[in-house]
Every structure is written in C-alpha cells, then in structure tokens.
Amino acid sequence: MDIIFIDDFRIATLIGVYPREQSVPQTVEISLQIGLPAQNAGRSDDLRDTIDYAAVVERLRHELSSRHFSLLEALAEYIAELLRKDFHARWVRVSVAKPGVMPGIRRAGILIERGEKEDASATPA
C-alpha cells in the first residue's frame, strides 16, 4: 500500500456543540493519510493512477464551507467516507483537531481509521 498524506490542513468551518459554535467559524486542523494500491503511479508517473491530493484539498474546502457538524467525530467520519467513496481510497486515517480549545491545551481532537490497511494485491518481496 502507498500512503498519500496531507498534514495540518488548517481551515475555518462551523463546528461545535455549543450555540455560539454554530454561527462562528473556528479553525480546525485536518491531517490525512490515504492508502491506495502500491506503486501504480510510481511506475506510470501518471496522476490518473493515484489520488490527486490537490483535488482532495479543494473538495474539502468546498464541503466544509457549507456544512456544520457538532462533533469532531462526525466531521472525521464524513471526511473518511468521502475519501473512500469519491476518491476510492482503500484505507484512511483522518485526524481532526481544534487548536487552543481550552486553556493549557495545545489542541484536542479525534483520530479515526477506516477501511482495510492490508494490501491484498501486494506481491511479496
């Protein structure tokens, strides 16, 4: 399995359980690991054989500009599902965090993994 990663994508969105959080956007930090079959693009050197990380970022910008989630868990689940269904990721690790959410805490968040990490198509070395 090859893993595309996007680290600390910072974006403002409506997120939170409290009333104020439903009208004032907050910054969240999103990190993604996106697993796909090994070596295809490495061998072909063709963007069509992989997942375009720029397309992922643009899609998330679009989605998060028009949605509200109460929990970070729900946002992470939404992103994981989108990556698996629309980008055909085999396995994803999604972390979503709120920076500075409480005094003395750098950030708090959630990390989820979805899909199969084993690469059934991998040939033994």
Ligand SMILES: Nc1nc2c(c(=O)[nH]1)N=C([C@H](O)[C@@H](O)CO)CN2
């Ligand atoms: N497990 C979670 N706990 C909390 C969340 C969350 O998304 N997942 N959210 C909040 C509030 O929205 C908080 O961020 C406001 O400071 C509290 N706990």
